Amino acid sequence: MNNGHKPVGILAIQGDYAMHAKMLDRIAAPWKLVKHASELGEVSGLILPGGESTTMLKFFAGEGMGEAIKRFAEAGQPVFGTCAGAILLAREVSNPPQESLRLLDIAIERNAYGRQVDSSVRKGECPEIASQPLEMVFIRAPIILCVGPGVRVLGRCDGLPVLVEQGNLLAATFHPELTQDETLHRYFLGKLGD
Numbered sequence: 001m002n003n004g005h006k007p008v009g010i011l012a013i014q015g016d017y018a019m020h021a022k023m024l025d026r027i028a029a030p031w032k033l034v035k036h037a038s039e040l041g042e043v044s045g046l047i048l049p050g051g052e053s054t055t056m057l058k059f060f061a062g063e064g065m066g067e068a069i070k071r072f073a074e075a076g077q078p079v080f081g082t083c084a085g086a087i088l089l090a091r092e093v094s095n096p097p098q099e100s101l102r103l104l105d106i107a108i109e110r111n112a113y114g115r116q117v118d119s120s121v122r123k124g125e126c127p128e129i130a131s132q133p134l135e136m137v138f139i140r141a142p143i144i145l146c147v148g149p150g151v152r153v154l155g156r157c158d159g160l161p162v163l164v165e166q167g168n169l170l171a172a173t174f175h176p177e178l179t180q181d182e183t184l185h186r187y188f189l190g191k192l193g194d
């Protein structure tokens with residue numbers, strides 16, 4: 001795919017999109033905040049940030065943004081969902097069930113670590129892309145309950161899949177943008193040239 005020199009889009013409806021922008025600045029990758037569906041034509045890939053998936057979904061319905069993101073992804077453009085972004089990408093969402101883009105063949109349960117471990121910083125393994133364990137920040141994180149046959153598990157933490165890939169789609173249940181570790185953003189940028 002020829003993405004020319006278009007910047008990476010960051011969905012900026014709600015959530016921690018500014019932290020993704022900060023991370024992309026660190027690795028000198030041009031980015032553009034995406035607030036309207038029409039702006040998807042100006043970006044080479046899209047990051048769906050963490051935040052509140054229900055709030056983002058409400059916006060999707062009103063703006064035609066959900067359909068536009070679906071078309072964008074189905075055309076093969078890379079999309080990276082982190083935490084709430086992973087929930088938006090999933091085929092099936094529980095706790096409670098809610099709508100989603102149904103692009104990524106995973107079933108995911110929201111807020112699945114429970115109140116006792118609302119937020120935590122752990123180490124997880126992504127052996128195919130990082131030789132050392134990565135620091136992973138979980139905030140009211142979902143758990144991936146099952147992955148379809150076309151989905152590769154790239155990262156695990158405490159035995160659970162936390163980073164998955166399906167072709168042009170990448171999803172993490174944690175927040176790589178909240179650490180100093182650039183590995184996952186660099187990996188995503190690598191997909192832009194696929």
Ligand code: GLN
Nearest residue numbers: 050051052053083084140
């Ligand atoms: N619990 C949030 C949701 O269900 C996700 C939390 C996050 O993105 N850190 O949308």
